[in-house]
Amino acid sequence: MFDNTKLAMFRGQETPFYYYNLELLNNTLDAAKKAADKRNFHIHYALKANFNDRILSVIQSKGFGADCVSGNEVQKSIDVGFSADQITFAGVGKSDKEIKTALKHHIFAFNVESIQELEVINELAALEGVKANVSLRINPNVDAHTHHYITTGLDENKFGVPNSELEKAAAVISACANINLIGLHFHVGSQITDMNVFKSLCVKVNEWKNWFEERGTYIKVINVGGGLGVDYQNPDENPIPDFEAYFEVFDKFLERNAQQEVHFELGRALVAQCGSLVSRVLYTKSGAKKNFLILDAGMTELMRPALYQAYHKIERVGADLKDELLNYEVVGPICESSDSFGKEVELPISKRGDLVVIRTAGAYGEVMASRYNLREEIRYVFST
Structure with a gap:
């Protein structure tokens, strides 16, 4: 909860800005690493969730790997x-330039998503002599039973090689002299809180691993992606996901031998709760049907409500439990009707200049910020 201590800390800061709690980040990373290490699992942090330099520095210091979806990542x-x-380097549309960047650095693996991509990587690797x-x-x-924009593991999605093309993919791999198949990669979606989804994934992974091994192809790496969700409704009660329960599903239901490695690509679960967007009330406005709380942060600073x-x-920073409450639509200053953070949000009656915090914004917040409406670049503040 953002009490008067935070009010004093934020009062002199120019808004809007992202506030990052590095103590919570460290605790979250330690919990994930402890649960993974006891099962000899490998974690690659998904940079697309947050690539703030200081956040990355903390994650790298813990010994995590990196999961990238662009050459710049x-x-x-x-x-x-x-x-x-x-x-690791994933993504359905890797350009030649991006592939060459990854080849130059001799990365652990490309997560390949089409037959044509296999052929292109083989050609470029041959030119580089690697x-x-x-x-x-x-x-x-x-x-995954999540929002259709963050579901990635269905036949209708653009991601991955469909089952119908696996025979052809296997043949192409055998024919390509400059690629080495080390593993299989799966990812079914994001913000998954039902562990049965991951159990179902394990069943599918076992089927396809066996399919390859029955045809004489040994699979060293089983990469099951990420997708573990966080509690957006109760960030104070559940600041750290249940990594034990998550990894236990894979430990229990994923078939592998002692030589096979299991890899994960976690993003949101590691960084979401450590970040919040802090904004200031510019205006309050009462209409015929609703009350508006107009902030100086908008969809340019946090896109997720408008996009998904x-x-x-x-929360209003420093609010008192005795304060009278009112329902607001909390909106930003951007010239779009979709620039809204929430409707019918019950908050203490607020006034111009009050500080408001939007929680659980450490993942897909700062990284999706834009300069639309020629907005200023987003700032950030850290606490340890």
């Missing part, structure tokens, strides 16, 4: 100290 990982042999490690991303057709209709808990 690969380069950024190298620049901040991630070991190249712990970097052999590229690849994991074949298979679309497992598992429903995502829920974020909204």
